[in-house]
Amino acid sequence: MASVLEFDDVSLSRDGAAILDGIRWNVEDTDRWVVLGPNGAGKTTLLQLAAANLHPTSGRVTVLEEEIGHSDLASLRPRIGFASTAMARRVPADERVLDVVMTAAHSVTGRWNEEYEDVDERRARRVLREWHLERFADRRFGSLSDGEQKRVQIARSIMTDPELLLLDEPAASLDLGAREELVLLLGSYASSPDSPAMVMVTHHVEEIPAGFTHALLLAEGRVSAAGPIDEVITAERLTEAFGIPLQVSRDGDRFAARGA
Numbered sequence: 001m002a003s004v005l006e007f008d009d010v011s012l013s014r015d016g017a018a019i020l021d022g023i024r025w026n027v028e029d030t031d032r033w034v035v036l037g038p039n040g041a042g043k044t045t046l047l048q049l050a051a052a053n054l055h056p057t058s059g060r061v062t063v064l065e066e067e068i069g070h071s072d073l074a075s076l077r078p079r080i081g082f083a084s085t086a087m088a089r090r091v092p093a094d095e096r097v098l099d100v101v102m103t104a105a106h107s108v109t110g111r112w113n114e115e116y117e118d119v120d121e122r123r124a125r126r127v128l129r130e131w132h133l134e135r136f137a138d139r140r141f142g143s144l145s146d147g148e149q150k151r152v153q154i155a156r157s158i159m160t161d162p163e164l165l166l167l168d169e170p171a172a173s174l175d176l177g178a179r180e181e182l183v184l185l186l187g188s189y190a191s192s193p194d195s196p197a198m199v200m201v202t203h204h205v206e207e208i209p210a211g212f213t214h215a216l217l218l219a220e221g222r223v224s225a226a227g228p229i230d231e232v233i234t235a236e237r238l239t240e241a242f243g244i245p246l247q248v249s250r251d252g253d254r255f256a257a258r259g260a
């Protein structure tokens with residue numbers, strides 16, 4: 001096992017207020033982590049640090065054995081896949097779906113004058129097929145449903161064959177059918193030993209796919225609990241992190257939570 005992500009006493013402040021405070025967290029290459037916590041707990045900020053898009057105010061963040069602030073980000077970025085709504089907003093609505101995925105090879109959104117090789121197109125088409133998107137290859141990104149767009153974002157994020165995959169609320173705003181399709185696809189991807197280490201932020205335990213191995217609960221910028229998923233996704237831990245009494249159940253690989 002190799003370490004892909006290491007947070008060593010990491011804090012991040014804005015305008016004098018601590019958004020993240022004293023985070024210690026390690027992700028190994030075979031891990032699939034889910035990050036949960038109340039609104040404003042700092043989940044997206046944590047993911048932005050893991051993506052090397054932010055620097056900590058204090059402490060050390062090491063991504064794929066490169067310490068942020070002491071390494072060449074241009075060579076690190078293609079090794080990290082990142083799917084988020086913020087990234088999707090940068091994609092031009094009239095961009096062809098095949099190009100949305102293929103442009104990841106050059107870390108750009110919006111095809112311009114970059115040179116693409118046959119191998120890039122073949123890989124983009126394969127990734128689209130794996131995420132049940134091949135019939136949309138020539139459609140405009142803006143014409144897809146929310147669920148289809150979410151799958152395109154993930155397809156794009158794995159186009160470069162990353163060593164670390166970061167997903168920020170991939171199932172947010174999806175209807176039940178689209179959510180289940182995505183959670184099942186993510187479950188089979190997460191269960192494959194060939195897939196990269198994964199970190200997924202979500203608001204709902206129902207969205208945790210099969211194959212996820214660890215969970216981190218954030219509350220007010222601090223780690224409330226972190227470790228193997230069975231030890232963390234419990235009524236006691238979630239009640240503490242969310243500040244209201246909760247019940248948790250598990251059916252096979254899937255979790256559910258409700259007020260107690």
Ligand SMILES: Nc1ncnc2c1ncn2[C@@H]1O[C@H](COP(=O)(O)OP(=O)(O)OP(=O)(O)O)[C@@H](O)[C@H]1O
Pocket residue numbers: 014015019037038039040041042043044045046
């Ligand atoms: N640039 C900034 N300047 C000031 N405060 C910020 C900045 N970025 C984030 N924050 C604050 O930091 C806190 C954590 O934000 P973050 O988006 O990381 O939380 P989150 O857990 O992802 O929230 P949500 O679940 O609502 O998406 C919030 O209170 C937010 O308002």
